[in-house]
Amino acid sequence: xxxxxxxxxxxxxxxxxxxxxxxxxxxxxxxxxxxxxxxxxxxxxxxxxxxxxxxxxxxxxxxxxxxxxxxxxxxxxxxxxxxxxxxxxxxxxxxxxxxxxxxxxxxxxxxxxxxxxxxxxxxxxxxxxxxxxxxxxxxxxxxxxxxxxxxxxxxxxxxxxxxxxxxxxxxxxxxxxxxxxxxxxxxxxxxxxxxxxxxxxxxxx
Numbered sequence: 001x002x003x004x005x006x007x008x009x010x011x012x013x014x015x016x017x018x019x020x021x022x023x024x025x026x027x028x029x030x031x032x033x034x035x036x037x038x039x040x041x042x043x044x045x046x047x048x049x050x051x052x053x054x055x056x057x058x059x060x061x062x063x064x065x066x067x068x069x070x071x072x073x074x075x076x077x078x079x080x081x082x083x084x085x086x087x088x089x090x091x092x093x094x095x096x097x098x099x100x101x102x103x104x105x106x107x108x109x110x111x112x113x114x115x116x117x118x119x120x121x122x123x124x125x126x127x128x129x130x131x132x133x134x135x136x137x138x139x140x141x142x143x144x145x146x147x148x149x150x151x152x153x154x155x156x157x158x159x160x161x162x163x164x165x166x167x168x169x170x171x172x173x174x175x176x177x178x179x180x181x182x183x184x185x186x187x188x189x190x191x192x193x194x195x196x197x198x199x200x201x202x203x204x205x
Contacts, residue, residue, distance in 0.1 A: 005099035005124055007144065009042035010091035011035075013106030014055030014079035024107050024188045025061055030201065034188060036064055037109035039071060045116035047102065051094050053087040055079020085161040092150050101150075103162065104142040110183030110200060111142060119144050122174050129172040133184055139163065139175070140184045 013035055017024045025035035032040070035052075042050050048070065054061050055076040065071050074090050076082060088103055095101045100123060104111065115133060122131045123144045131144040143162070145153070149169055156165040166173070178184055186197050 006048045006097075007046075007120060007123070008095040008098040008101045009039070009047040009050035010088060010095065010101050010103045011038055011042070011050060011052045011106045012084045012087035012091065012103070013061060014053050014058075014076040014082075014087045015084070016056050016080065019189050020194070021191060023057055023060075024194070026057070026064060027188070027194060029109055029198075030205070033064055034109050035061055035106050036068070038104055038106055039065055039068055041109065041111060041113070041116070042102070042104060043068060043070060045113055046120065048098060049095075051091040052106070053091045055087070083161060085156070085165070088162050089154050089156075092145075092153055096147065096150060098147060100144055100146045102142050102144045105187060107188035108141055108183070108186065110186050110197065110204075112181045112183055115178050115181045115184060116142075118176060118178065122176055126174050128174040129169045130166055131174045131176060132166070133178040133181075134175045135178055135181075135184060140178075141187075142184070 013025050026033050029037045039050050050071050051074050053074045053076050056079055062073055074094055076087050076090055119131050129146045129149050132139050152168060153165055186200060188194050188197055
């Protein structure tokens with residue numbers, strides 16, 4: 001029987017939240033904050049460590065997460081001008097000792113534990129390079145990425161970010177349908193997104 005793969009969590013959380021008009025990682029979410037809910041969800045799903053890539057208001061995010069174990073912070077010095085892919089690359093560079101990584105934006109706290117369990121099961125069983133959830137025919141978050149992809153992703157400089165970069169591995173990618181998890185499509189870029197997120201949270205809680 002193969003040894004269970006060690007999976008790291010990568011949480012890009014360095015941006016300025018310009019479209020939101022407020023700093024979204026620290027927005028209230030239940031009795032916590034959005035960023036703590038994201039990281040707690042990953043830890044509860046069984047990842048070995050979570051690398052949170054910080055930039056804007058990094059000290060506040062670190063203080064918010066100090067109560068959690070197995071969390072490491074990676075600083076993005078170019079957070080004012082860089083894109084999310086740069087933060088993903090900084091996280092991946094710290095995860096080279098793991099078998100793979102799951103990448104979850106820092107504003108998506110409602111991805112269900114069942115979704116993580118399903119994605120990790122496929123990652124274990126099918127020996128793919130990438131596992132990507134799909135809803136209504138659309139590739140969504142969070143992808144699970146094998147370590148063998150890291151060198152290519154770390155060198156990627158094209159447009160389109162991580163979504164575009166992962167197309168390089170299409171032949172060895174497993175697409176997993178998750179029609180029953182709206183949380184995979186609920187990010188928090190705008191005030192309207194935040195209202196939708198909290199409405200959904202209220203319904204399922």
